[in-house]
Amino acid sequence: MQIRKLNRILHRDIGYFFFGMTIIYAVSGIALNHRHQWNPNYIITQEQFITSTEISAPQIDRDYAIEKLAELGIDADYRTHLVAGDNFRIFVEGGSVNINLSDGSGQLEIIRKRPVFNQINFLHYNTPRKLWTWFSDIYAGGLVILAITGLFVLRGRNGITGRGAWLTGAGILVPLMFLYFYL
Secondary structure (H helix, E strand, C coil), X not given: CCHHHHHHHHHHHHHHHCHHHHHHHHHHXXXXXXXXXXXXXXXXXXXXXXXXXXXXXXXXXHHHHHHHHHHCCCCCCEEEEEEECCEEEEEECCEEEEEECCCCEEEEEEEEECCCHHHHHHHHCCCCCHHHHXXXXXXXXXXXXXXXXXXXXXXXXXXXXXHHHHHHHHHHHHHHHHHHHHC
């Protein structure tokens, strides 16, 4: 078999096989690049409210916490509660309710996993470890093969001896420039 034909077959088949992984890492990578602007793993909802606080801290118990949730119209399962000074905190499934006992101001905070992004970031961070680490390493090796075989897919003026050489050089130069400016 000709080397060029083998090159095209490898490039094509490895590209097909790792299509899903490439999408996972690309989308997750974009999300993680912007984590200073948004939380790619969780949706955090916060609501402010004012409520009556006709009770003192030592009188607060489980039943009062559940009643307060119902009074506020919060439909979340009670987990536990904590009173520290004037701060009354009710922990619910997926979040918490904080109430200032001195002035009745409060905040509801609910945290939910962001669909799709939470799952792909789970993989991107290599949280599963074990076999996923091996598969990710194989994927990284596959990317190296894709990069090398991609250089030789086209011939002539659009291939690596023509236009491709300039684009490859520019693609190498850009990260080197960033390293130079940021290190």
